[in-house]
Amino acid sequence: DLKDPFSLAQKDLQNLYEDIKKQLLVSKAELNALCDYYFDGKGKAFRPMIVILMARACNVHSNKEGALLPAQRSIAMISEMIHTASLVHDDVIDDSDTRRGKNTINKVWGERKAILAGDFILSAASMALARIGNTTVVSVLSQVIEDLVRGEFMQLGAKENENERFKHYLEKTFKKTASLIANSCKAVSILVNSDPEVHEIAYQYGRNVGIAFQLVDDILDFTSSANLLGKPSAADLKLGLATGPVLFACQQFPELHAMIMRRFSSDGDVDRAWQYVLKSDGVEQTNYLAQHYCQEAIGQISQLQQSTERDALIQLTELVLRRDK
Amino acid sequence: MAWRSRLSYIGWRHLSIFSNPSPSNWTKVVSDAEKIVGYPTSFMSLRCLLSDELSNVAMHVRKLVGTKHPLLNTARGFVYDSRNNLQMRGLIVLLMSKAAGPCPSTSDPIHDSMVSGIYPSQRNLAEITELIHTAFLVHRGIVNLKEWTNSDGPLKDMQFGNKMAVLSGDFLLANACTGLAQLNDTKVVELISSAIGDVVQGIYHESSTSAEEGSLTVASWEDQTFLSHGALLAKSCQAAMKLARHGNESQNLAFQYGKHLALGHKLNSDLHTFVKSGSEPAVFSLDSAPVVFHRQIVGPERWRHQLKQVQNMARQIDYTKLRGLIKTERGVSQALDLCSYHGNKALEAMKCFPPSEARSALENMACAVTKF
Numbered sequence: 001d002l003k004d005p006f007s008l009a010q011k012d013l014q015n016l017y018e019d020i021k022k023q024l025l026v027s028k029a030e031l032n033a034l035c036d037y038y039f040d041g042k043g044k045a046f047r048p049m050i051v052i053l054m055a056r057a058c059n060v061h062s063n064k065e066g067a068l069l070p071a072q073r074s075i076a077m078i079s080e081m082i083h084t085a086s087l088v089h090d091d092v093i094d095d096s097d098t099r100r101g102k103n104t105i106n107k108v109w110g111e112r113k114a115i116l117a118g119d120f121i122l123s124a125a126s127m128a129l130a131r132i133g134n135t136t137v138v139s140v141l142s143q144v145i146e147d148l149v150r151g152e153f154m155q156l157g158a159k160e161n162e163n164e165r166f167k168h169y170l171e172k173t174f175k176k177t178a179s180l181i182a183n184s185c186k187a188v189s190i191l192v193n194s195d196p197e198v199h200e201i202a203y204q205y206g207r208n209v210g211i212a213f214q215l216v217d218d219i220l221d222f223t224s225s226a227n228l229l230g231k232p233s234a235a236d237l238k239l240g241l242a243t244g245p246v247l248f249a250c251q252q253f254p255e256l257h258a259m260i261m262r263r264f265s266s267d268g269d270v271d272r273a274w275q276y277v278l279k280s281d282g283v284e285q286t287n288y289l290a291q292h293y294c295q296e297a298i299g300q301i302s303q304l305q306q307s308t309e310r311d312a313l314i315q316l317t318e319l320v321l322r323r324d325k
Numbered sequence: 326m327a328w329r330s331r332l333s334y335i336g337w338r339h340l341s342i343f344s345n346p347s348p349s350n351w352t353k354v355v356s357d358a359e360k361i362v363g364y365p366t367s368f369m370s371l372r373c374l375l376s377d378e379l380s381n382v383a384m385h386v387r388k389l390v391g392t393k394h395p396l397l398n399t400a401r402g403f404v405y406d407s408r409n410n411l412q413m414r415g416l417i418v419l420l421m422s423k424a425a426g427p428c429p430s431t432s433d434p435i436h437d438s439m440v441s442g443i444y445p446s447q448r449n450l451a452e453i454t455e456l457i458h459t460a461f462l463v464h465r466g467i468v469n470l471k472e473w474t475n476s477d478g479p480l481k482d483m484q485f486g487n488k489m490a491v492l493s494g495d496f497l498l499a500n501a502c503t504g505l506a507q508l509n510d511t512k513v514v515e516l517i518s519s520a521i522g523d524v525v526q527g528i529y530h531e532s533s534t535s536a537e538e539g540s541l542t543v544a545s546w547e548d549q550t551f552l553s554h555g556a557l558l559a560k561s562c563q564a565a566m567k568l569a570r571h572g573n574e575s576q577n578l579a580f581q582y583g584k585h586l587a588l589g590h591k592l593n594s595d596l597h598t599f600v601k602s603g604s605e606p607a608v609f610s611l612d613s614a615p616v617v618f619h620r621q622i623v624g625p626e627r628w629r630h631q632l633k634q635v636q637n638m639a640r641q642i643d644y645t646k647l648r649g650l651i652k653t654e655r656g657v658s659q660a661l662d663l664c665s666y667h668g669n670k671a672l673e674a675m676k677c678f679p680p681s682e683a684r685s686a687l688e689n690m691a692c693a694v695t696k697f
Contacts, residue, residue, distance in 0.1 A: 026522075031529050089495060092467075093488050110469035111487055116525050119464065119498065123521035126502060130515035135506070138514055142506035146499040152492060 005312040005319065009049040012068050012076070016048055017041045020077050023124045034105055034117035035124075038084050042100055047083055048076040050181060050209065050316065053309045054202055055188035060307035062193040071132045072188045078141065079184040081125035086148045088118035093152065094239055137187045144180045151175030155241060165260070166247055170211070177217075178210025201300050205313065208297035213320050215290040218243035219283050222274065224324065237270045244289065246273060249282035290321060351693045355416065358686040362419040363441035392478050394486025395466035396493075414458055414558050415451035417586065417690070421562045421579050422447035423683035424675070428570040435569070442683070446508050446568045453504045453517065454561040460497035461524050463490050465531065513564045520560040527553025531612070543659070546617045551584060554591045559583035574677075582674040582687065589667035589694035592660055599648060599657045600697045607644040614663070619656030668695035 017039045024035040055072035059065065090096075091104040092111050098104060106114040122145070129138055154172040174182075185206035189199045221236050222245050236243050240263030242256075250256045253276040259269050277283065294317035304310050389397045423442040428435060435444055467490045468483050477483060498521075505514045527549055541549065551559075562583035566576040595613035609616065620628045635646040651657065671691035678684050 026526060028526055028529055031526065089491055093491050095470075095484060110471060112465075112467045112469050113529065115464050115467050115491055115494070116529055119461075120522055120525040122498065122502075123518050123525065126505075126518035127515050127522070130511040130518060133511050135509045135511055138511060139503075139506040142502045145502045149492070149495045149499040152495070156492075 003308055003312055005049060005053060005316045008309065008312045009052045012052045012073060013045055013048055016045065016073075016077060016080070020081060023077070023081070023128055024121065026120070030109075030113075031117065031120065034109060034113060035121055037102075037105055037117075038087065038100070039080075043080075045080070046213075047181060047184065048080050050206065050313070051076040051079055051184045051188055053313050053316070054185045054205065055192070056309040057301070057304055057307050057313060058189045058192050058198060058202060060309065061198065061305040064192060066307060066309065069191055071134070071137075071191050074128055074132055075137070075141075075184055075187045075191070078125045078128050079144075079180055081121050081128070082141070082144060082148070083180055085118045085121040085125065088114055088121070090152070092118075132191075134191065136190055140183050140187050140190065144183045147175040147179035151177075151179075162247075162250065162257070165242070169243065169247060173211055173214045174207065177214040178207045181210035181213075182206035198304075201303050204300040205297045208293045208300065209317060209320060212290040212293040212297070212317065215244050215286050215293070216320060216323050219245060219286050219290075220323065222277055222283060234270060234274050237264050237273055240264055244286035245277045245280075245282035247282075248285040249277045249280035252276075252280045252282075287321070294318075294321060350696060354686070354689045354693045355413070358416055358420055358690065361682050361686050362416065362423060362443065389482065389486050389489070392482035392486065394468065394483055394490075396463065396486050396490045399462050399466055412455055413590075414561065415455040417558060417583065417687070418451040418454055418561050418565050419443055419448065420683045420687050421582065422451075422565045422569065424678045424681055424687060425566055425569060425571055425575055425579070426679065426681075429572070430570065433570060444569055446510075447565045449504055449508060450513070450517075450561060450565055450568060453501045454557060456497045456501040456504065457517070457521060457524070457557060460494045460501065461528065463494040463497065465528060466490050508568065510568060513567055516560050516564050516567075520557045523552045523556035523560075527551070527556070541612065541617045542621055543618055543663075546612075546614060547588065547663075550588060550591050550614075555584045555587035558587045578674045578677050582671050582691075585667040585671035585674065586687075586691055586694065589664055589671060589691070592664035592667065593694045593697070596657065596660055596664060597697065599652060600661070607648040609644060609648070614660040615651055615656045617656075618659045619651045619654050622654055622656055622659070665695050668692065 020039050021036050024032065024039075026032050026035070052068060052073070055068055055075070056066045059067065059069070059072075087099065088105055091099060092106045092114050095106075096104050097107055104114070105117060126142075129141055132138075151172050151174075154168065154175065182203045183206070185202040186199050189202035193199070218236065221233050221243065224233055237246070242260045246256060246260065250260070256273060256276055259266070259273050262269070264270050264273055297317050298314050301310055301313050422444065426442075427439060428444075430436070435446070438445055440448075467487050468477075470480070470483060470487070473480055473483055501517075501521075505517055508514070531553070559580045560583070562579035563576045566579045592614050595609070596615060598607050598609050599615050623631065631647070631650050632642070635643045635650065637643065668691050671694075672688055675684055675688050675691065
């Protein structure tokens, strides 16, 4: 009988944000407030949940008990800290006003302090990572930090060739979203098991679920209303970004090519592109693709010994596809 | 309120890391030192500079030409200016590594991998130190869009400049992180990561304090300046010792050198305009040592009165007049004394290392920071 992933991870997730805040304690009151700003427990804690479930699933598979190692819990915290630091910087880069229903840090305190707060969260994550005392784990998660930045850079340029564009989009999606999940999963597996095949299973599960997650996110940007998400939709178009639904819609509406090249910068581009996408089967195709990645993830994780956590991770892919926010 | 930010610390509009000319002997000291470590340190981070991402950024940064975004100054410095001691920290880390000698145990695997008296891991650390320092130079140049006015040029230029500054700074920090991971020493990772946290705390309130407020005493000035200017160098020196398996004593001495050298250097830099001034117009930060010390000496009432004396109708400060006022009190001499103090403490730390060219170079640097 399948247990809901969120409930299963609940006990370990409890106090996660409190513990993160302890890592961020600093005497400068204002800096402290900025660092704590998004660790208010209102986030989805999606990444830590996956990490925790993966850790337990690996532990069972490795014939240890299902209970979480402290170092593994640390990884869950670290992954959430790295994720948040990157969000804080993204909001400055995108000049965003709101996130999770609140004003962004840059809007309240200015761009300069927002960047510094992000840097501080990153340094705290790095210290926590080092304290685990495992150089392989440090390497694995440091790669994420590099991938996040490279992913951001990839968004700066636009590709000429249609085929290249999709490849570029998937690679960017890996770097910006999936790498963190993949490598966090890999890290917790390393902490309990020395078999590289197990590391690969954990990594591939994380990678596939991560990509699926982002694809669904990109769909929601077109289909959901502003209220549910806590941030405005068609946001990607407004930023000049062509995501899955748009790239697929190109096949039916070649007019989109020119708009993509100029990053939807002409008057009316955003609205027209949005209309084209909704008229096309772009959303449907992106959904199929997300399902494919979820199938891959299931195939990977099924190689681990059965456990409640492993089954929850399988069920998780279903939740990813069915998200409405 | 807009006038407050103009009154306060000179802020990003005047931000320039090149505003103070170095003493002529400093340049010589540095170039002599570079020979000792095997190559000019301006080549450090070159690998990083050749990356696609940064050439991408360089292309975009060209669009900033003609705008007033601070990133342009920082970038210009890389292309044109190799003599401005941008790589000072890395150089010191290399010298310290060399001065400390080989690792104590001959059976250690790293023992035979020295090149010019320095281990590869120590060279990498020196580069990482520079990456972090540069990342923060770049991130400090980010402007608060709320403070933008028409005289700064088109808003979209500032937004664009910010975007480039965030990305390039992040890129440098990310490279530092992966570089740290490759050192295979989690204690060093922890130490240097803590230094990154220190720098953030040190620079967090830069350019946000107003002229009248600010309660920096001499002691808190030192604490603050240690965070913003000393922690990275001190901890990197310590880490260099750790990488060669030197014991706690060496690590501590290296830390002390780094700390005192950095503080002395900052004091020297702050003092320049008060000590070397001819008739050039003054530009200085109200957070600089002589000003902070002066404020503490004259007290808040007199300070407010003095500020009024040097402000025009638009409440803009005449820094040349202010400098004149400050020179009549003891703030400058107090800062000079402190500068000598730190220079000497740095020298003291080096005495405990065996004599060598590298040690002499570090001693010369410690002396040079006390000279004008």
